[in-house]
Amino acid sequence: MGPSLGLAIDAENVCLWLNGSKGPVEILKKVNLRVRAGEYVAIVGPSGSGKTMFLSAVAGLEKITSGGLKVFGKTPVPEDPKIGFAMSRDALLPWRTARGNVELSLEALGVPASERRMRAEQALAQVDLLAYADVYRAQLSQGMRQRVALARTLVTNPSLLLLDEPFAALDAQTRILMQERLMKLLGSYEGTVFLVTHDISEAILLADRVIVFSHRPASIAKEIQIPLPRPRSAVHSRSTPEFQKIYEEIWSQLSREFTAEDL
Ligand SMILES: Nc1ncnc2c1ncn2[C@@H]1O[C@H](COP(=O)(O)OP(=O)(O)OP(=O)(O)O)[C@@H](O)[C@H]1O
Numbered sequence: 001m002g003p004s005l006g007l008a009i010d011a012e013n014v015c016l017w018l019n020g021s022k023g024p025v026e027i028l029k030k031v032n033l034r035v036r037a038g039e040y041v042a043i044v045g046p047s048g049s050g051k052t053m054f055l056s057a058v059a060g061l062e063k064i065t066s067g068g069l070k071v072f073g074k075t076p077v078p079e080d081p082k083i084g085f086a087m088s089r090d091a092l093l094p095w096r097t098a099r100g101n102v103e104l105s106l107e108a109l110g111v112p113a114s115e116r117r118m119r120a121e122q123a124l125a126q127v128d129l130l131a132y133a134d135v136y137r138a139q140l141s142q143g144m145r146q147r148v149a150l151a152r153t154l155v156t157n158p159s160l161l162l163l164d165e166p167f168a169a170l171d172a173q174t175r176i177l178m179q180e181r182l183m184k185l186l187g188s189y190e191g192t193v194f195l196v197t198h199d200i201s202e203a204i205l206l207a208d209r210v211i212v213f214s215h216r217p218a219s220i221a222k223e224i225q226i227p228l229p230r231p232r233s234a235v236h237s238r239s240t241p242e243f244q245k246i247y248e249e250i251w252s253q254l255s256r257e258f259t260a261e262d263l
């Protein structure tokens with residue numbers, strides 16, 4: 001039993017370099033982060049700072065250059081059934097129905113056909129889209145596509161849910177409704193959530209702790225605990241003074257991380 005026991009993510013001095021067109025580029029510089037199993041953590045940071053790269057490393061899709069990275073005590077590998085990864089582009093297959101898209105995650109795990117169908121329908125019911133099980137991507141609104149994508153990620157009941165700007169493609173109002181829906185869904189979820197977002201309110205609503213990444217090469221510029229009581233409401237919580245105070249604190253750090261290039 002190692003020191004990583006009880007940790008979903010254990011990142012120690014994680015450094016990551018990529019080969020750019022003009023030679024090696026430093027992306028992550030000594031990222032130190034421990035996420036307890038069951039904890040909800042959100043990352044905000046300037047565009048291009050390395051948030052997606054860090055998430056990809058956690059998902060085993062990107063190799064770190066140096067340092068240590070463990071997920072549930074092990075070096076991450078791609079296609080780990082314990083990990084569910086949802087991105088901002090819904091990436092639904094257009095030639096499959098909503099149900100077919102949700103079943104895809106179960107096919108990858110070798111779940112038998114009859115069980116796949118049942119579980120896919122349960123997952124679609126959770127996002128209120130059971131009536132759309134036989135509908136193709138082209139006939140779904142962007143918000144519905146995101147809900148199918150969420151069902152596809154949750155259907156395997158992953159222990160670690162990685163969300164990379166899951167609602168970035170949605171308009172501001174639909175996004176708030178999706179945040180509300182996600183929080184309701186997570187009410188019956190026992191795993192860990194690791195969210196990357198540009199939306200500070202989304203980070204505060206969802207997370208127990210918000211991490212601010214510095215500009216590239218990214219390290220952790222600040223960590224902010226979110227002591228707001230749960231359940232929180234995407235519609236109502238944002239207008240409270242406590243919420244506003246945390247928002248200002250995060251924004252003041254984040255705005256310091258923008259470089260001349262960003263402005
Ligand atoms: N193959 C590559 N070679 C070199 N640099 C790359 C490569 N892929 C990405 N990068 C650089 O890595 C940096 C981090 O990218 P990443 O996608 O992690 O940023 P991000 O924080 O997720 O940004 P955003 O908020 O815009 O999604 C960027 O500056 C990008 O230009």
Ligand SMILES: [Mg+2]
Pocket residue numbers: 051052053164
């Ligand atoms: Mg990104």
